[in-house]
Amino acid sequence: MQLTRAIDAFAAHLEKVRRLSPATVRAYRNDLHGLVAVVGDIDLGDVDLEHLRDWLWQATQRGDARSTIARRTSAVRTFFRWAEEEQLIAADPSLRLVAPKRGRTLPHVATxxxxxxxxxxxxxxxxxxxxxxxxxxxxxxxxxxxxxxxxxxxxxxxxxxxxxxxxxxxxxxxxxxxxxxxxxxxxxxxxxxxxxxxxxxxxxxxxxxxxxxxxxxxxxxxxxxxxxxxxxxxxxxxxxxxxxxxxxxxxxxxxxxxxxxxxxxxxxxxxxxxxxxxxxxxxxxxxxxxxxxxxxxxxx
The missing domain is CATH 1.10.443.10 (Intergrase catalytic core)
Known part of the structure; x- marks a missing residue:
């Protein structure tokens, strides 16, 4: 199964089975399509750890916030865990993917x-x-x-x-x-x-x-x-x-x-x-x- 088709199936699972809000499903889609933009619309089973690391490295080079990269890491882990449970892949390539630690930033507060x-x-x-x-x-x-x-x-x-x-x-x-x-x-x-x-x-x-x-x-x-x-x-x-x-x-x-x-x-x-x-x-x-x-x- 191609990566984009798998993302569509995953989004349908989030919406119909897990009953997540449309905004949350859209956020998962956006994060995962960012992966497609880097590795291409390859077969889901061909995605490996090096693909994922390259994806995060490019995000770091762009200057994306650590919290954003950590969120994308969480999204891709959830996606591949689902794909393994659905037997769409033999092994989860995201198991050894390490997300950057989130920096603690205090919220902006008005007086x-x-x-x-x-x-x-x-x-x-x-x-x-x-x-x-x-x-x-x-x-x-x-x-x-x-x-x-x-x-x-x-x-x-x-x-x-x-x-x-x-x-x-x-x-x-x-x-x-x-x-x-x-x-x-x-x-x-x-x-x-x-x-x-x-x-x-x-x-x-x-x-x-x-x-x-x-x-x-x-x-x-x-x-x-x-x-x-x-x-x-x-x-x-x-x-x-x-x-x-x-x-x-x-x-x-x-x-x-x-x-x-x-x-x-x-x-x-x-x-x-x-x-x-x-x-x-x-x-x-x-x-x-x-x-x-x-x-x-x-x-x-």
Whole structure:
């Protein structure tokens, strides 16, 4: 079987048997097609360890991040393990493939004051009743107020929001559902958007469906639009255009820990399967504490 045909079969397995999200399946495809670009569309059984090492070496020469190379290594190992289990190959050539160690990089976090200024400005802009301004304010308030992922935000339906309780029901990774609280500012922003913004946006399409957040044409908002919104509104306040919805998620988690929230509570809020994933924010919080100490303590 040719390599591209095997990748197609593997992607179908991920989608239909393992029931991974379309975005995850697409990421596997992209990583594995990168291998095809290097070794060619050869027979699956002809791929050997040297092919794989050459693939990673070229990625290193291009300056690809270690985390990216490590992810590709994981993808190719999963692929060949599946191929061996399906008896498409006699032996797994990726068993001795060594991935570079991931460097620990702390997430980019905005200060509470910087985010307060941004959100206050968006609230003022929304006061004239412009539907897009109302939506944009609601988007950023929900992202920061709840710490949910951009995919979870875009997937929200109107019925997922409980304004009385101040909670939102989201479908996270692995199709795991959780209920996440949000604060009074987000509640006000959502209420204003539902009352004055969403009806106007919904009128621009023949059928907007149950989606909570709508795009300018009346359909469900996409993640790209949310990324552009965050980069445009939050980026200048942080002095960087390299920010996205994850910046608000990181900031929400760090500010919760700064305020004394329990680590396991933050884990549940963020929807992390492992506590270890959440612990990165303790490092961020500790660094901020150390910086404040060095700046303020007379004997630092």
């Amino acid at each position: 509470a004051d910087a985010l307060r200024d941004v959100l206050d400005r968006l609230e003022r802009q929304a006061q004239d009743g412009d539907p897009v301004a109302l939506r944009d304010h609601a988007v950023l308030e929900v992202l920061y107020g709840s710490g949910i992922r951009v995919s979870e935000l875009c997937g929200l339906d109107v019925d997922d929001v409980d304004l009385d309780r101040g909670t939102v029901r989201v479908l996270g990774k692995g199709s795991k559902e959780r209920v996440v609280p949000f604060g009074a500012p987000a509640k006000r922003a959502i209420d204003a958007y539902l009352t004055r913004g969403r009806p106007a946006l919904a009128a621009r399409a023949t059928g907007s469906g149950p989606a909570l957040l709508l795009g300018t044409r009346g359909g469900r908002i996409g993640s790209r639009a949310v990324y552009d919104l965050v980069a445009r509104e939050v980026g200048p306040a942080l002095g960087s255009s390299a920010v996205g919805p994850h910046t608000l998620r990181h900031s929400a988690a760090t500010h919760l820990l700064d305020g004394g929230a329990d680590l396991r509570a933050v884990q549940e809020l963020l929807g992390h399967a492992s506590l270890g994933t959440t612990q990165i924010y303790t490092h961020v919080s500790s660094e901020r504490l150390a910086a404040a100490y060095r700046l303020a303590h007379p004997r630092a």
